[in-house]
Amino acid sequence: MSQPNRNPNRNPDRNGESVVSVRTMEIVTAALFAIVAAVVMYDSSRVGAGWASDGPEAGYFPFYVGLIMFVSSGVILVTNLINRTPKAATFVERGQLKLVVSVLVPAIVFVALIWVLGIYLAAAIFIAFFMSWLGRYPVLKILPIAILIPLALFVMFEIWFLVPLPKGPVEAFLGY
Amino acid sequence: MNLMHGFGVLADPMNIVYMFVGITLGVLIGVLPGLGGANGVAILLPLTFSMSPTSAIIMLSCIYWGALFGGAITSVLFNIPGEPWSVATTFDGHPMAQQGRAGEALTAAFTSSFFGAFLAVILITFLAPVIAGFALRFGPAEFFAVQLLTFCSFVGMGKESPFKVLTAMMLGFALAAVGLDTVTGQLRMTFGTVELLRGFDFLIAVIGLFGIGEILLTMEEGLAFKGKSARINPAVVLQTWKQLPKYWVTALRGSIVGCWMGITPGGATPASFMSYGLAKRFSRNGAKFGTGEIEGVVAPETAAHAAGTSALLPMLTLGIPGSPTAAVLLGGLLIWGLQPGPLLFVEQKEFVWGLIASMYLGNVVGLIVVLTTVPLFASILRIPFSIIAPIIIVICAVGAYTVHNAFMDIAVMLVFGVLGYVFKKLSYPLAPLVLALVLGDMAESSFRQAMLLSQGDLAIFWSNPLVGSIVTLALAMLFWPVISLAIGRLRGSPAAPVSVK
Secondary structure, X not given: OOOOOOOOOOOOOOOOOXXXXXXXXXXXXXXXXXXXXXXXXXXXXXXXOOEXXXXXXOOHHHHHHHHHHHHHHHHHHXXXXXXXXXXXXXXXXXXXXXXXXXXXXXXXXXHHHHHHHEHHHHHHHHHHHHHHHOOOOOHHHHHHHHHHHHHHHHHHHHHHOOOOOOEOHHHHHOOO | OHHHHHHHHHOOHHHHHHHHHHHHHHHHHHHOOOOOHHHHHHHHHHXXXXXXXXXXXXXXXXXXXXXXXXXXXXXXXXXXXXXXXHHHHHHHHHHHHHXXXXXXXXXXXHHHHHHHHHHHHHHHHHHHHHHHHHHOOOOHHHHHHHXXXXXXXXXXXXXXXXXXXXXXXXXXXXXXXXXXXXXXXXXXXXXXXOHHHHOOOHHHHHHHHHHHHHHHHHHHOOXXXXXXXXXXXXXXXXHHHHHHHHHHHHHHHHHHHHHHHHHOOOOHHHHHHHHHHHHHHHOOXXXXXXXXXXXXXXXXXXXXXXXXXXXXXXXXXXOXXXXXXXXXXXXXXXXXXXXXXXXXXXXXXXXHHHHHHHHHHHHHHHHHHHHHHHHHHHHHHOOOHHHHHHHHHHHHHHHHHHXXXXXXXXXXXXXXXXXXXXXXXXXXXXXXHHHHHHHHHHHHHHHHHHHHHHOOOHHHHHOOHHHHHHHHHHHHHHOHHHHHHHHHHHOOOOOOOOOOO
């Protein structure tokens, strides 16, 4: 994502270029579910999926959960593998994927920043970045929002409801 | 009478304040994209930990009413359904706004919401004690049977592929099983990690699936906010109210559909579509539906609100929520140390009747609040998405963190967000996943207890007429797609569509 993205307030020009088809995504997700189901069954049989002297073992119920999940995701997988309709529907277009990634990547960075800086500062940076990068707002519009929202959160949580949120070095410096 | 006692609980002025705060927050949540009833209540849940359970549930349920009302505002003015159950409201509501009749459409929507909810609350008032009394005699086998019926009806009544419903549901059960098994004390599916010890909290899942997932979906569409302005003045309200009694049949039918779909966990969204479809077929103006018929607003709104409200009936009486939002409320009850189910009506009378009384008053307050504050909320909607989106993501992160004060939960929430996005796009249903995640432990323990009683013999589920008929009904629901296919074949007509795609 080196190129700054277009303004999301406008409709993105739909360059109908398909990144991945629905069928491929169906197959991938169904296969993933089948793997998860297999893991569930494996782990349930590890802790015991049978009947102990004192009643059902720990894996008794989850084992069947895994089994049903394995069968149903297997059916989805197989039907999509067999079904070869020539006109494959698009799961996501390139323009759409760009927009989604342009929200998701900053969100991941934001969560990582909470770890380092605490939630208030991270939120301020995140909101400021989002507004300037995607919204192309001038600094004068960005600053009040990026400062006031975390401040409002601080007042509401730390002071009003007494719910502590993750804080970083800056809050520690200010005595919180 | 018990209800009078409930209103007595409400006399505490603080509870009335919480009610107004709740409704306003709820409408806000319903209006903003990415925040909805389920994740909105989940995010605000930690704020109520310091309140008394009665005040807390009053505020949370009012947030819920508010969210139900709020969805209509965006549908009518912006053609953007704030909530999935208000999609059907856009069909006639937005054309009305385009013709400059936004005030009329909104008044009709709010009034019908109120009507639907009111009928559902009356139903709850009279039916809840009866069901609770009946359920007091339930054993583990009966409880598991009712839970089985809940989950099987998702398969039978959902419009998604039955295999997708099953897969999503089982994923919920599997996630619920992660962590310490309380019966045997063994660790399940933790793979030696400390983080998984706590298991997956459904509140985190709800915030991610519905909140972040919705933001990603909205982003993809590259939202263009071009709303109609709305002014509601008393003259328009009175004029619309004069028209509404004409549509009492539609409203009543919508409410009945809604109540039914709310109690059997069909949910508000299918209820609103079903009611719209029925109204279109039976109305004399059916052909004009979609061009701005007031009746086309009345039908889905009564049904959605009736379903949303009656979803609380099985939650209170049986401990089985009828919708994801009801599931979040149920999670709240558990956190406050209240065990939902029939005993609640015996042991926590004040709480239950306070809640039911607040449903009556909350809806009246809600109607007043929305009728007076529409311009305010409509102006919030004009804030561009590039400002709203990061704020909502921040709020979701705060909500996810406060559930357990765990940093890991924020990361888990993001993963659920991506999962929610993929689920929506491939039409895997979210509601069964959330309900399975909530009810997983309860369903498992009642199943185990039933198995212990019978020494592993499944025949216990047919050991008496009550449990037998519930289980048989559940299995009929489970195999309904196959049954309807078979019936279709027998009649020689093209079979009912059971698409796997």
